[in-house]
Amino acid sequence: MVAYLFPGQGSQTLGMGADLFDDFRDLTDVADEILGYSIRSLALEGPEERLNHTQYTQPALFVVNELSYRRLLADGKPEPDYVAGHSLGEYNALVAAGAFDFATGLRLVKRRGELMGQAQGGGMAAVVGLDEKEVRDILRESGLDTIDVANLNSPSQIVVSGLREDIERAEAVFKAAQARMFRPLAVSGAFHSRYMAEAQLEFTAHVERFAVSAPRIPVIANVTARPYRADRVVETLVSQISSGVRWSESIRYLLGKGEEELLQVGPGRVLTSLVRSIRREAGPLIVADEETEPATAPAATAGTAPAQAAPPALADAGPAAAGSGLRVTAADLGSVSFKRDYGLRYACVAGGMYRGIASAELVAAVARGGMLGFLGTAGQAPERVEADLRHLRGQLTAGEPFGVNLVSDRARPEREEALVDICLRHDVRVVEASSFIAMTPALVRYRLAGLTRAADGQVVARNRVIAKVSRPEIARAFLSPAPARLVAQLLEQGRITAAEAELAGELPVADDLCLEADSGGHTDQGVALTLLPAIRRLRDDLVAEHGYRRPIRLGAAGGIGTPDAAAACFLMGADFVTTGSINQCTVEAGTSDLVKDLLQDINIQDTDYAPSGDGFEVGGRVQVLKRGVLFPARANKLYELYKRYDALEQLDATAARQLQTRYFRKSFDEVYADVRAHHPAAEIEKAEQDPKHKMALVFKWYFANSTRQALSGDDDGRVDFQVHCGPALGAFNQWVKGTEWEDWRRRHVAEINGRLLDEAAAVLGRRLAAVGTA
Incomplete structure (x- = not known):
């Protein structure tokens, strides 16, 4: 049994591949044509400064790794039983496993190197002598939660990644914590961290141009420390850019599979040394054969029982839903606490469709129907938003709740700031935070404004945030307290008070999360069946870690156009559902009749x-x-x-x-x-x-x-x-075909959402009764 390991950035040296280029002239010529320069000259002659620049390092190392592998096979070594690669080296592993050919791999690596080479303002550092838990605890307790754990190289060698100034501040903190070594790395970007999200997005578009196959040899993924799944090769590969490299666990997984020889293929001996350390410090990880991804549970702390998974939403629903023999109503669905906290009759939200498609009329109708609607403000002038808010106040005289959609605007953050100013001025008590890939000053300012401490010691937030997310790393950011760096910045600018800054660390940025599967408009094409369980586990871990005393509810969005879809979401444990596409084909929606x-x-x-x-x-x-x-x-x-x-x-x-x-x-x-x-x-x-x-x-x-x-x-x-739209509307159209609602002129937003919930309750009641009978 043999596994081949391909090294990543940091293993390059001037002169590497000297004995390989002439023997594999055909591949060298292909590389020169793709790259537009001589790979042999770069690797052998440099200059070294150029070879060490990410844009050139990654293609050069990829080529030398590949030639080293070809030499190995030419010398009679067998094909491996498993392959793995550290960061960049994973691309060589995928070539060896037949996921794509050498030329495709080099084109991918070339673009990857260009995007990562453009990253500025970030930094990384190696921490030696502390384990993962100690590193994470130090980051959290010292207010350095803007730094991510990037590489888990061995049980006692961890690489952290973040903004350069934060990495510089962290050095004194880790030295005070008795780390054996804290060594900043010679990089310009915060690789394998949340700060690479935009580069990852651009790289995803590039990867989609190429054919990628399922590996014919198991490839251990950096992201999961398990073999690549045949149906998620591209997704796993591109997520590596902003995710941590779980190298120590990957090697332990291979050791647990009985690998007798783990051989580094490529320049240097970095991976050979790490394997030796991992064998000495941790040893094999025994995993069931059918398991392809880790399924770790939150660890129990001393003196406590292990954390239990949250039960389905029906446990928090209402008395009518507790037994399969009782009738389930629309009002029974979802979380009791969610409905109570927002003043709702139904656990249903109408999302804030952009440019006023979620109009003031639509939001008012939803509110009067006992649900929560968000005003669609993206692309709207501030004057229009203020006029809509005045209209809503005039319409909802009984204090019915409503909210405003707050969309991240990375290109023009002043728009985000202006909208927060409007929300605070008009006493808007809840926003729907959309399209965020990191926390922003405007969002944090809204969340912290008016924080107080109640008589029982709990922190009370005046302003609530429901965050729409489709990725675990973004969910983690919203489930964590506001970044200490942003809190300090806002305090220094006088935009929050000292009391608000002091309380900021005791509550998450978001009160609740809405998990957005494949939907209309901007979408990650996620699947609710995978999103909800994964984010629920993350939620439970972070609630336990931070000791939050208030519940954080999880809602479902995307694809909800029929009662069966809504019932499925509630049965999976959703605390509420959010509809979108079906609402823009109603009388109240702010788009044209022609649409x-x-x-x-x-x-x-x-x-x-x-x-x-x-x-x-x-x-x-x-x-x-x-x-x-x-x-x-x-x-x-x-x-x-x-x-x-x-x-x-x-x-x-x-x-x-x-x-x-x-x-x-x-x-x-x-x-x-x-x-x-x-x-x-x-x-x-x-x-x-x-x-x-x-x-x-x-x-x-x-x-x-x-x-x-x-x-x-x-x-x-x-x-x-x-016209932004998802297939949920097509499903809705088929559901109402032949009824009065076939014509959109008879579709009123509160009525269709109410009927959707009524029928979902009936579907759920039948399913529960069938289970009880069985």
């Missing part, structure tokens, strides 16, 4: 994925209406042209004519004139200096225009309508 006419007839197959306007350059994607429009095809064509060309002037004559006559129905000059009139001066100045940025702004005009046309119902632009 609603298109939407009322779609089926579940009538949506598609297209580039997003706000994430165009990095390959962000949204789910949109496909039936009856050309937007998805045209948006994808624009992105393809953007990737292929560096300037509008480089477009071939046929493509340029097609864009101007069919897509834009304006000349490029006319579009650019519109762009100049609506973008900040800094953006235009950048466009004047960078032709590719100018091309991006011109192309993105199409996305903005397609949304404007849809919202206004411009019949001339119907084929270009951009």
Whole structure:
């Protein structure tokens, strides 16, 4: 039994591969063609400074690792039983296992190195002499929760990653904690941490261009420390950029499988030394054969019982749901505490659809129906938001609850700040936080404003946050207290009080999480069946870790268009459900009648994925209406042209004519004139200096225009309508086919959500009765 291990960044040396390039000239030539420079010259002659730059290190090391593996096989060594690679080395492991060929692997690594090489302002450091729990405890207790554990290299060698100034502050903290060594690494980015999320997003779009197969040899993944699953190869590979490298556990897993020889393949002896340390300090990890991913439970602390998994939501539902022989009603569904805390009759939320599609009328109707609605503020002018809030106050005179959708705006954080100012000024008590990949000053300021301590010692928050998340690392950020760095910054700026800053560490950023599976608009294409159990375990771990005294509820969103879907979510343990796509085809939705006419007839197959306007350059994607429009095809064509060309002037004559006559129905000059009139001066100045940025702004005009046309119902632009929508609406349309609700003009948002819950309760009651009978 043999396993081959491929090293990662840090193992490169000037002169590596000297005895390999001539023997494998064909592969060397392929590498030169892909990279655009001589890989042999770089590896043998440098200069060393260039070889050590991430953009060049990763391709060089990948090539030398591959040539070393080819030499091994040529010398008669057997194919391995298992393969693994440390960070970058995992790409070599996947090539060895047949997931993709050498050329594909090098193209992926080339782009990976470019993206990671662009990362600035971050840092990493190796901590020696402390175990993982000690490192995590020190980070939490010292207010350095902005730092992530990046590499678990051995039981006593941990690499941490974060912002450079935080890493510098951490040195004194770890030395005071008696760490044997704290050594900053020569990197410019916070690799394998939350700060690589945007690079990961862009890399995901790149990977999707290539064919990737299931490995024919088990490859131990850095992210899971278990073999790659055949159905999640791409997802596991791309998540490695922002996730930790669980190397110690990976080696222990191989030892537990009876591996007799673990051989480093590539330059240096770093992995050989780590294997020796792991054997000495920990030994094998015995795992059941059928287990492909870790299933660890929260560890019990001394004197306590092991943490128990939370029961399904029915345990917190109500007396009618406690036994299968009793009738279940819509009011019984979901969490009692969720409904009590938000003043609701039903555990149902209507999400805040952008540009006012979740209109003031829609939110008011939902509130009067005993549910919680969020005003759609993304893309809306501050004056419009304030007018909508005044309208809601006038409509909801009995104090019915409502909220505002707060969307992260990384490109223009001043918009986020302005919306928080409005929410605080109008005493908005709950926001729906969407599209966050990290906590921001505006969000933290809203959360901390008005914190007090009650007579029983609990911290009381005036402002509540329900966070929409689809990834564990983002869920972790919302389930943790506000980052100490941001709290200190806000205090220094006088934007929070000393009392609020002092209390900030005793409660999470979010009161509740809404777990968003595949849905309309921006989506990670997640699956509720996997999201809910995984985030529930994370929630339970963090509640125990931080000692929170108030419950944090978990809701489900995405794909909820029928009673069966809603019932399934509640049966899985969802404390509430959030609907979206079905609500924009109602009387109260703030979009055009023409869009609603298109939407009322779609089926579940009538949506598609297209580039997003706000994430165009990095390959962000949204789910949109496909039936009856050309937007998805045209948006994808624009992105393809953007990737292929560096300037509008480089477009071939046929493509340029097609864009101007069919897509834009304006000349490029006319579009650019519109762009100049609506973008900040800094953006235009950048466009004047960078032709590719100018091309991006011109192309993105199409996305903005397609949304404007849809919202206004411009019949001339119907084929270009951009309508964010998920397949839930198609399922809803089939459910109501042949009823009065087949026509959207009879669909009222509170009625359809109420009926959805009524029928879900009936479905659930029948299922429980059937289980009881069985």
